[in-house]
Amino acid sequence: MVRKTREEAEKTRKQIVDAARAVFHRCGVSRSTLEKIAQEAGVTRGAVYWHFKDKAELFFAVREDIFVPLLERTDSILFSEAYGDPLDAIQASLQEFFRVLDDCAVVREVFEIMILRCEYVQEFAGVQEEVNRPAIDFLAKIERMYVRAAERRTLRAGLDPFAAARDTWAFTSGLLHLALECRLEENLATNIGQMIVSHMALRRA
Structure with missing residues (x-):
């Protein structure tokens, strides 16, 4: 069960990183918001914050x-x-x-x-x-x-x-x-x- 939860968390994290890359590329970093990224990833904004403290940390994760x-x-x-x-x-x-x-x-x-x-x-x-x-x-x-x-x-x-x-x-x-x-x-x-x-x-x- 723990392993499944960990795998699900990793899957969600990857969804967020992939979504951030798409939004950053489409909108530019300054015009991208965590709300837009959450929508692109199909998750809540809370889920984004659970994995990343701010946009800069997510930016580096994409890199x-x-x-x-x-x-x-x-x-x-x-x-x-x-x-x-x-x-x-x-x-x-x-x-x-x-x-x-x-x-x-x-x-x-x-x-x-x-x-x-x-x-x-x-x-x-x-x-x-x-x-x-x-x-x-x-x-x-x-x-x-x-x-x-x-x-x-x-x-x-x-x-x-x-x-x-x-x-x-x-x-x-x-x-x-x-x-x-x-x-x-x-x-x-x-x-x-x-x-x-x-x-x-x-x-x-």
């Missing part, structure tokens, strides 16, 4: 729902021993990230919410540091890989690994905004893949 598995996936490539050259690992990890972004509508929706449909003001003014944490973590990860590339002499001579990491960090951020804001053409994923290859080629010894 973590896709960020955790996505980061596990890209990190497993980035730190894989299968790549003798750390630059190959960076390239493969970036390509996988954008492939998932292109293939998975839910992942794309969440990134559109985070970047295009949320104003970090009023009740969200204090959450931006936490929102930016994955990007800061990403920079630290690729710095490690560029340092390894320098040690293995696969990084172009004279190129500072930390400067190279920041350049790739800025490049990836720009590419992400481009992919979300400008759908460009149907073969966007192919174009992005080649752009990543070209970017990394400039860093190779």
Whole structure:
């Protein structure tokens, strides 16, 4: 009985998170209310409050729902021993990230919410540091890989690994905004893949 109750609670929580993602994406975060989310989920507002103390906590639950598995996936490539050259690992990890972004509508929706449909003001003014944490973590990860590339002499001579990491960090951020804001053409994923290859080629010894 306890297990069934726990499973039901988890099912309700997932309904609320899925509903919040849909409402945030459709209305924008600032115009979304817990009442709208409850209606979308088919639950009471009290049920929403039972699982989440406020809209900000629900916002982060929507993010973590896709960020955790996505980061596990890209990190497993980035730190894989299968790549003798750390630059190959960076390239493969970036390509996988954008492939998932292109293939998975839910992942794309969440990134559109985070970047295009949320104003970090009023009740969200204090959450931006936490929102930016994955990007800061990403920079630290690729710095490690560029340092390894320098040690293995696969990084172009004279190129500072930390400067190279920041350049790739800025490049990836720009590419992400481009992919979300400008759908460009149907073969966007192919174009992005080649752009990543070209970017990394400039860093190779």
